Amino acid sequence: MTATIETAAAEGVAGVPVAVDPTAAERRALIGRWAERHGVDAARRLAEAEDLADAVAAEITPDNTTDTYTKSWRVWQRFCAVTELPELKGSRGALVAFVTWMLRESRQNGKGYAPSSASTHLAAAVVGLRQRGATVSGDDQAEARAALEGLAVKLLQAGERRGRGQAVGGDIDGLRAIARACPDTLTGARDKALTLTGFHYASRSQDPAGLLTGDVTLHPCGLVIAVLTGKTKHSVRNAKIRYADDPEICPVRAWTAYRTRLAAEHGPRWTGPSAPAFVGIDQWGHVTGGMGPDSVTRAIKRISTRARVPIAWTGHSLRIGLASVARRNGHDGIAIADQGGWARHSRSMLGYMQRDDGWDDNASAGLA
Known part of the structure; x- marks a missing residue:
């Protein structure tokens, strides 16, 4: 059984396909634990149920939410390329540097994003990091958000008003x-x-x-x-x-x-x-x-x-x-x-x- 469990953890359980993505190692480890506790056949069925749950989650996610995640991940990738930081490391310093960069120089024209846009990109980038297997602690994310809010206040004090503001109402x-x-x-x-x-x-x-x-x-x-x-x-x-x-x-x-x-x-x-x-x-x-x-x-x-x-x-x-x-x-x-x-x-x-x-x-x- 031990050899079977090790094989299950490393390669999938008896032919159960394991998706090749940054979270595959975690999935393989989980399947191995299921095999040890419930047996190989049950672990296979549980793995298939996990795949179904992933597919359903993708299907019911609104298109505009998916678009936001995609756009924000591209912003994060651009930040990592500019700063030469590893793409899958959402540390406290990296996240604070990310929001600072977004407010000061992130847009293609060399200007910064509006704080509301930067807030959206931060939240979506954290989701993207976690989806790709990176660990982002709640405390580190909270510190980045506090930095964003503090820097936004500094912009207001300096007389900068960014963003389109609230739309006019019809009458x-x-x-x-x-x-x-x-x-x-x-x-x-x-x-x-x-x-x-x-x-x-x-x-x-x-x-x-x-x-x-x-x-x-x-x-x-x-x-x-x-x-x-x-x-x-x-x-x-x-x-x-x-x-x-x-x-x-x-x-x-x-x-x-x-x-x-x-x-x-x-x-x-x-x-x-x-x-x-x-x-x-x-x-x-x-x-x-x-x-x-x-x-x-x-x-x-x-x-x-x-x-x-x-x-x-x-x-x-x-x-x-x-x-x-x-x-x-x-x-x-x-x-x-x-x-x-x-x-x-x-x-x-x-x-x-x-x-x-x-x-x-x-x-x-x-x-x-």
């Missing part, structure tokens, strides 16, 4: 300007429906990008949109959008007009329940497929710029706008949270509301 005047500026084309109809519906269910860029035609249902009172919601724990919320009193900015009428025109100009291919709700359209009017989150973000900026709103909107402006405008109109916070898919008493939602409350309910108002 009713902006919606009217956008509706009037949309051309009488399929692209214009799509732009109008994308903006008006997105505002009324507080969409993020990925929300309309992920919608299928079957997710949007006409109801006598308006629309019901089944939105996949949640950054980590996903669920589907049914956002209800009523007909607006003002036909010019009615999201239901805009959606109906867009879908009618799409069917008339491009046939049934794009109208089935599994077709994308919002399609990409090139400059010649050809449908190119479903819109992705980045294309939605670009579209919202382009649409608002065309309408000459005072500050161009971003992909998050519709989400901010629903919270702030609904609050201004006296809607209950719980109803707003349910419509937009926020957790009740969400800090981000309350922050969006505070933009307006801070003016109307302001301690400095009326003092002079």
Whole structure:
């Protein structure tokens, strides 16, 4: 049995494939312990279950999370190349040097990242190190984060403001300007429906990008949109959008007009329940497929710029706008949270509301 266990630990158990990656040694050692305790056959089955668990974890990880890890790992690799530090050593000094480098000189143009971006890259780099078998202690990571926060304060004290800041929120005047500026084309109809519906269910860029035609249902009172919601724990919320009193900015009428025109100009291919709700359209009017989150973000900026709103909107402006405008109109916070898919008493939602409350309910108002 001893020889069998040693073979299992070194090469895998009786033909169980062991992935060739930096954590393979740990997996081999674990399989060896299972073989010693439970026998070779049980160890094989446990190893197969581990492989399945790894595959499921990879499958359910959101694409944007995977993209963030990939981008941040490239930043870490660039740091290691510049400093000639070993790539798989996440020591206290290396992590502190990493955040210092990120704030001072890390970007391709020689300037540093915004502290918020550096924080994201630090967290993702630590995940990447651990995935590759490196040991990163919680204390070392905490010290790097403390260094990052302290250096960020120094930047503020020196008068440096980095990052784009919080997106501007959409408003009713902006919606009217956008509706009037949309051309009488399929692209214009799509732009109008994308903006008006997105505002009324507080969409993020990925929300309309992920919608299928079957997710949007006409109801006598308006629309019901089944939105996949949640950054980590996903669920589907049914956002209800009523007909607006003002036909010019009615999201239901805009959606109906867009879908009618799409069917008339491009046939049934794009109208089935599994077709994308919002399609990409090139400059010649050809449908190119479903819109992705980045294309939605670009579209919202382009649409608002065309309408000459005072500050161009971003992909998050519709989400901010629903919270702030609904609050201004006296809607209950719980109803707003349910419509937009926020957790009740969400800090981000309350922050969006505070933009307006801070003016109307302001301690400095009326003092002079």
